[in-house]
Amino acid sequence: MTDDAPAPDLRASDADRERVAEVLRDALAEGRLDMEEFQERLDATYQARTYGELAPITRDLPASGTVVAPSVSLTKDPGASGSWADRIVGGDDSGTSTWAVAVMSGFQRKGRWTAPRRFNCFAFWGGGEIDLREANFADREIVINAVAIMGGVDVIVPPGVEVVVRGVGIMGGFDHREEGVPPEPGAPRVIVSGLAFWGGVGVQRKLxxxxxxxxxxxxxxxxxxxxxxxxxxxxxxxxxxxxxxxxxxxxxxxxxEESRRPHDPLNLHSPHKQHERRPEDR
The missing domain is CATH 1.20.5 (Single alpha-helices involved in coiled-coils or other helix-helix interfaces)
Structure with missing residues (x-):
């Protein structure tokens, strides 16, 4: 297969999705798309798994400054070191841990670990902490489904991550304060769902x-x-x-010293003045 040959079933990379998203942003700025169309296509871009799903999104849009239909690269470009692309592992990685239970106790998921596409946790008279600050992500979008009954679950995300909260609280609640914060380009989306009954699920953004x-x-x-x-x-x-x-x-x-100097109005004692000798003294 050559690089120009179509490969609709080939998995798309995060860098490929970002290139398509950039074309959509340019189209929005030029007035080719309205905000509703832009949002629909942007959501479809980040949900796309293959090149076949990406290609139709920009088929009717010109690439930047040209009238040629944008193409999707069939080669995966290496992401910059330390970028979000390095932390979204994708593929068949199911994550380091996919569930946790705390009954009158607690659990933690923190440090270097891979957050799965869906993480289920349950806390009853206990608490749990899910720390994503140093974690990798099995996909660009992951779901944390938390059930807290007379207990609590804390979700900690790093800056730049998009947060969506869809949980239900009954005599309890879900923390929505981190929703609506603009994400960084290429950053993953964390969806927090579940149920809080006489308990709570908190979301914090920490460095x-x-x-x-x-x-x-x-x-x-x-x-x-x-x-x-x-x-x-x-x-x-x-x-x-x-x-x-x-x-x-x-x-x-x-x-x-001036005050101690003797009074001499005629300046007779001045050391700098020499008396002239009169002729009769010679």
Whole structure:
């Protein structure tokens, strides 16, 4: 198969979906699509699994600045190091763990792990924590289905992740505060669903530990630099005060010498004046 040959069943990469999304954004800016059409096609883009599903989305749109129908690359370009594409593993990866139960106890999923496409958890008189800050994702969209009965479940996501909350609360509740935050390009979507009965499911957005440590180190260096600057200003101020004190003491010494000098209105005792000798003294 050549690179130009159609391969509708070939799995599309996250980079391929981002290229199609960029064409849609350009079409929206040029007025070729209205907002409703743009949103529908964008949702279809991120839900597409194969090139065959991606190709029709932009078939009636020109590529950037040309009238040629946009094509989808059949080769997977490597994502930039540290990008979301590196963390969305895709394929047949079902995740490190797919369920958790806490009955009068607790559970945690944190650190380096792969979040599955669907994670089911149950907490009864207990609590659980699902930390996605350092996790990989089995797909671009994952679902966390949480049931909390007289207990609680906390979901922690990193900045840039899109959050959608669809849970039902009965004498309990789901946290919707992180909904509506614009996601970063290529970032995964986390859907939180389930039931909270006399309990709650919270969603928090926190920085990864490495990023927090980096920011703490930056703040420490800034405080140290500020401390050094204040110390330098204090030393300079002390030196100025010392010099002013010396100058004041010198002025006081001179004034004291002037006050002790004998009164000589004719300046007869001036050491700088020499008396002229009269002719009769010669």
């Amino acid at each position: 990864p530990r490495a990023e927090r440590q980096r920011l703490r180190e930056e703040r420490r260096r800034e405080k140290q630099a500020l401390k050094e600057e204040l110390r330098r200003e204090h030393l300079e101020r002390a030196e100025r005060q010392r010099q002013e004190h010396l100058d004041s003491a010198e002025r006081h010494r001179r004034e004291l």
